[in-house]
Amino acid sequence: MKRLAASVIAVLLCGCSGVQFNTNWGSYADSRVKAASVREYSMEEIDRYNATSLGLVEASHCQQKPGEREPSRHALVNDLKLRAQRLGGNGxxxxxxxxxxxAACERYMECRAIAYAVPERKGSQ
Structure with missing residues (x-):
């Protein structure tokens, strides 16, 4: 009986090996992980590290119609973090x-930041 159950499970697993699920969840999760790998610093904090400036990054959001998603600082900072990560930065x-x-925006918000490559710090976050 145990062999039969093991055989059935093995056949089911082999039969499902080619199954693929395509969703946009992967790109959403990927962008969240990448944004989380970039830390926000103040100018005073970044001066304490031997960080390398990678350049200016910008993000903006235009709410064109009432009822659309309103611009938020949090969402724009996440966009900035993704752009910094694409440049190879972690700060x-x-x-x-x-x-x-x-023009053509009910509400408009923009953010500017400098992306940095900050040397890894051991023992603290």
């Missing part, structure tokens, strides 16, 4: 984040 110093006016 970010926010220079400015604010609301503004733009």
């Amino acid at each position: 970010l110093v926010i220079e400015a984040c604010g609301k503004g006016a733009a």
Whole structure:
């Protein structure tokens, strides 16, 4: 009986080996993991490390119609973190984040930051 159960399980597992599930969950999770690998620093903090500046990164969001997702600092900072990570960075110093006016936008927000490659620190986070 145990052999039969093991055989049935083996056949089921082999039969499902080619099955693939395609969703957008992977890209969402991937972007969340990448953004989490970038830490936000103040200018004073970044000066304590032998960090290398990788350049300016910018993100903006335009709410074109009422009912659409409103711009938020949190979402824009996550976008900045993804852009910093794509440049090879693991650190970010926010220079400015604010609301503004733009043609065809109900609400508009933009953020600017400097991406950094910060040497790994052992023992603390």
